Amino acid sequence: MNVFLKNKNYRIFSIASFLSSAGDILFYLAFMTYASKLQNYSLALSLIAISESIPRLFYIVGGYAADRTKNKYRNIVLAAIIRFVLYGTAGFLLISNLSQWNLVIIIAGINLISDIIGTYSGGLVSPLIVNLVGSDEFAEAEGFTNGLGEIINVSAQFIGSGLLLFLSYSNLAFINAITFLVAGLLFAHVGFKQKADKKIQSHQEENINSQNFIATMKSSYQQAKKEHGLLTIIFVMAALNGSLGSMNALVSIVMVANRSTMIISNYSFTLAVIGIVASCGTALGSIFGPQLAKKISIFSVTNFSIVVDICAIVAVLIANIY
Structure with missing residues (x-):
């Protein structure tokens, strides 16, 4: 927390990241709730889940592209502006006369494009944080950012669930768009201030990855291979993350199919509660x-994670929210 309080540029940069994340959660709740009310809800929810899951396959490509980016601040601002335009378009589509299914397909496509851009934007964050706080304080800054980010996500899910009671789906799409616009302006503000410091600018230039994609993957593999057991851990954790990630879609469909045993109050509130539980776990894990x-x-x-993962899957298949 000390680095957040004493480093103004890092503080502004973190707030920008938190804003874009919170806006995404608001729209996700709204879109899932909208899809759950369609006649063929399972197909609609599956389309949304696919649009959320496919971008995860691009993390490695997004990270590689981010490493090769020379002007990271310019591109992270550009990514935020593009996402502002995309979700602004989604907001206008939600107040148009398009049929429900055409609307779901188009907005799922918009969400897919936005999240792919987000994987690239996310790859830009870590090196920029290093430039802002230095390598010695990076671990503290990263842990604090992840922990506080999840706490903000919890708040966003509660707020989103409440806003759905009196705001339209289009309004939430516009709110999401505005969060990206504000985030982009904050990123730009930090970027201009950092550009004035020639030492930081030259340090950023030195960290550009000049290898091609295949060479980078080979180099990363060789480095990981040198550490005993690291590759095994990476593959196991990747499988765990994959199974837990796919469970979001499964839970959403099971909730609608088993309303009597899976819904607390209403669909959006239950979806928010599940997200809040997951976010609390991530926040506690990051901080403590x-x-x-x-x-x-x-x-x-x-090994403990594997056991808990299996228990979570069984709990979903039982189809009882408690």
Whole structure:
């Protein structure tokens, strides 16, 4: 927290990241709630889940592209502006006379494009944070950003659930668009201030990845291979993240199909509660995990994660929210 309080540029940069994340959650709740009311809800929810899942396949490409980007601040601002335009378009479509299914397909496509851009934008964040706080404070800054980000996500899900009671789906799309616009302006503000510091600018130029994609993957693989057991952990954790990620779509469909046992109050509130539980876990893990688990081996943590993952899947298949 110290680095957040004492470093103004990092503080503004973090707020920009939090804003775009919170806006995304508001729109996700609205869009899922809208789709759940369609006659063929399972297909609609599946389309949304696909539009949310496919961009995760591009993380490695997005990270590589981000490493090769010379003007990272310019591109992170440009990404935010493009996403502002995309979700502004979604807002106008929601007040148009398009049929419900055409609307779901087009907005799912918009969401897909936006999230792919988001994978690239996300790859730009870490090197920029290093430039803002320095390598010595990066671990503290990254942990704090992740933890506080999840707390803000929890708040956004509660707020989104409440806003759906008196705001339209289009209004929430416009709010999401505005959060990206404000985030882009804040990124630009930090970028202009950092540009004035020639030392930081030259340091950023030195960290450009000049290797092609295949060479970069080979180099990363060789580095990971040198650490005993690291590749195994990476593959297991990737499988865990994949199964938990796909469970979001499964939960959404199971909720609608089993309203009597899976819904608390209403659909959007239940979706928010599930997201809040997951966000609380991520926040607690980011903030307290390194301290609590520093004497526990990564293998033990991974095995525990596998057991909990299996329990979570069984709980969903039982189709009882409690």
